[in-house]
Amino acid sequence: MLKGKKVIAIGERDGVPGPVIAECLEGGGLEVVFQATECFV
């Protein structure tokens, strides 16, 4: 359903890092146009 979609992946310091989310999404056929890990505190 999401294959081929463009996505932005924002990870979180105390959660899942951006590169990990991106890797999972790319494995599912999505195109990650931007990924980053942020710190919200």
Add this chain to the structure above:
Amino acid sequence: MNEIGATRQPIRIGIDGVFFSLTHVPDLVRFGSKPAREIAADPGLAEKLASRLRAFAAAVAYAPHQVFIGNLTPEELRECRQPWYENPLDGAAAKGRFGDLVDQESLYALLAQADQFKLVSFDAAWASAHSNPFVKAKPGQLKPAGEIAALCRKGALPLRSGGQLAGCFEAGHEEDVNLGADILLENLAAKATAAHALKSLCASLNVAPSEIDHVLSSSEEAVGDRYNRGGGNLAKAIAEEAGCVNAAGADVKSFCAGPMAAMIHGASLIQAGVCRKVAVVAGGSLAKLGMKFQSHLEKGMPVLEDVLASFAVLLSPARQGQPCLRLDSAAFHRVGAAASPQGMAEALAEEPLKKLGLKLTEVDRFGVELHNPEITLPSGSGDVPRANYRTLAALAVMRGLIDKDQMEAFVRQRGMIGYAPTQGHIPSAVSYLGHALEGLRSGAIRNALLVSKGSLFLGRMTQLSDGCSFLVERAES
């Protein structure tokens, strides 16, 4: 296991004491990174922000602040009615067992005292009406009100006091943005608040500042130029301001993990015989003020990020019976290590314990990211300490140390509610140190593992996180 761990000889460095300070600066919140940008985009926000700022008395009576300075324990905070900002503590004092709260006027005086470049000046009439123990005005620092207003029109930052223009802060260079008034105010605030913590620590321990032979600063500000914008050694400026005439200094930075990394560096200098007394300090982060002010305004709350937090800790060769840092437990998050919560917990909680032959369930308290959840929850940033404690508990389950249904008990017994202001490097483990020392001295706890993390990826130079950790215990034979 590294060579130190392989020797199996405990390496202990004494922790003589610690001092934590909170400087309440409601009129500087607008200069925080987030408020400054948002107000520039929507000037009407300034008035809304000003209407939700707290008075000093409210900041003193705020339960998490009382835990931070040592008048209340983290365990006692659990019993305090929430929301804490609506339930001020009766009889709360600005002086704590290992810290204090400082008001804005005193901070202004500290800035004036710490300024060697005629950056800050005050309205002479305002200053004479607000004299306090810190005021030692230098020639030219007190000016007529009209001159202050004129400087502000030319670009100086206005320093207000309850709506009144009390002074201003000028740039250190006309063209270099890295010496702009906003940057230098951040840097001088870090210097002044760290020096205050260090002086207060020396006074509380009856140690002459001249006895300290090295100061390490883990403040996060980039002090520098021309043209080394982060050249550094704020530590030496702090040492000078605190009267440490025999000290050298250097900065140790790693985002929020900086203070813990600096303590490991300082302890190593002592272990190597290079130094006898090392002070590790950090000043308050002005840029972090009001970081979540919009969420607080939306929820009808006071703007809770209105304090600069600073600390100082003194390390020296361990004496029998005193709280100490187990240098042989020190662990760092390595380049090749995983960055997932589990990977971080393995590297920073399991690794130091492995070196000492301990298990997660043999640690009485974990000091982790101790951000006050009352500040972070309204913005959707979650309860950071709880998330960290649950990760540790889950790891204990995976290792077969506890059952899954014992996770909550693990979190409650070995963790705590967050109480530290969101001041970057301050909440990250080190803010538990005061209570850890008290617990170790009284025997309430046998040990504590301090685990800090740093968000290196924010600087856009690497995707990596960072972190370091060590165990504290009493020095026994």
